Amino acid sequence: MDRLQAFCLLIALAYFSLLTVPALIAYPPSLEVAFLDALLNTALLSTLATSVSVPVGTVMAYGALPRSWRLTAPLVTFTVSVPHTAIGVLLAPSVFGAGLADTAAAITLAMVVVSLPMSFSVLRGAFASLGVGYVEFLRGIGVRGLGVALMMLRSTRTALISASLLTWFRCFSELGAFLILAQRPLTVGVYVYEEFLKRGAGPVIGASLALLAVALLVAFLLERWTEGAGSR
Numbered sequence: 001m002d003r004l005q006a007f008c009l010l011i012a013l014a015y016f017s018l019l020t021v022p023a024l025i026a027y028p029p030s031l032e033v034a035f036l037d038a039l040l041n042t043a044l045l046s047t048l049a050t051s052v053s054v055p056v057g058t059v060m061a062y063g064a065l066p067r068s069w070r071l072t073a074p075l076v077t078f079t080v081s082v083p084h085t086a087i088g089v090l091l092a093p094s095v096f097g098a099g100l101a102d103t104a105a106a107i108t109l110a111m112v113v114v115s116l117p118m119s120f121s122v123l124r125g126a127f128a129s130l131g132v133g134y135v136e137f138l139r140g141i142g143v144r145g146l147g148v149a150l151m152m153l154r155s156t157r158t159a160l161i162s163a164s165l166l167t168w169f170r171c172f173s174e175l176g177a178f179l180i181l182a183q184r185p186l187t188v189g190v191y192v193y194e195e196f197l198k199r200g201a202g203p204v205i206g207a208s209l210a211l212l213a214v215a216l217l218v219a220f221l222l223e224r225w226t227e228g229a230g231s232r
Contacts, residue, residue, distance in 0.1 A: 019212060029206030038191040045104060045187070046171035049111030050119075053167050054160075056112075057119030061127055062149040064120075065135070073124065077117040084114055088180025095181050102184045110177035115170040119163045126159030127152050158225075165222055169215065 001009075023029075064072045079087060091110060100106040130152060138148050153160055175189030183190050188211060195204045 020209065023201075023205050023209060027202045027205040029209050030203075031206045031210060032203070034186070035188070035191055035204075035207040035210075038186040038188045041104075041185045042172055042187040042189075045107050045185075046111060046168050049108050049115060049171045050164060050168045052108075052112050053115045053171070054119045054164050057116055057163065057167070058123050058149060058153065058160075059146075060116075060120050061124035062152065064124055065127055073120075076120050079114065080117050084174065084176030085180060086176075087113060088177035091177065092180055100182075102182050104182075104185055106182035107178060107185065107187065110181055111171035111174055114174050114177060115167045118170045119167040122159055122163035122166060123156070126156035126163075130155060161225065162222065165218060169218070 060072065060076055064070060064076075088110065091113065095101055095106045095109065100109075134152070134155070135148060138151055143151060173189065174187075175193060178187055178190050179193070183194075188207070192204045192207055195207075
């Protein structure tokens, strides 16, 4: 390990410690039944939203590859730089007008809107890495339209898994839009926010650390999986 690698490791450990050590020292972690209910709600709705975002992101990523269609990319990715409370406000006329406030449908819609740029960007980058020659080869052997996109997915399976996981966690971690559109059914972000406002940090330290632990586990598994896929 050279000095730069040691420095990077030190920064990573400091980053992780900042989020865990003071919290563990200050408060005894515990979990409540309401958190587990919110966790289940969020996981189920995140899975539903991901099942929409990833296929749509795949089609959009493929369609945005030709130079003449690259202007479509900003129309998908611009929401990344917009506070998600603002996204919630912009969705409010549609959601409230349809009578969907505080429903699972409103939560799923918000999840899809905020996560679509994630799946789109990951898959577009993966498709672009294959090069123009790959697409021309497929078309040369008679593959057209959606068939090209499916073949590209087979060649970028690691990116597809990464896009799916990142999209799922983006859905899972959403809060801003939910505060505007749907605070019920209870999701983990709203649960932590509400309990913090009512009772302070102590009662939700355990919930926050549990979320961090799950995310960390998946991050390590994803790193190992992509490393293994890259070596094959």
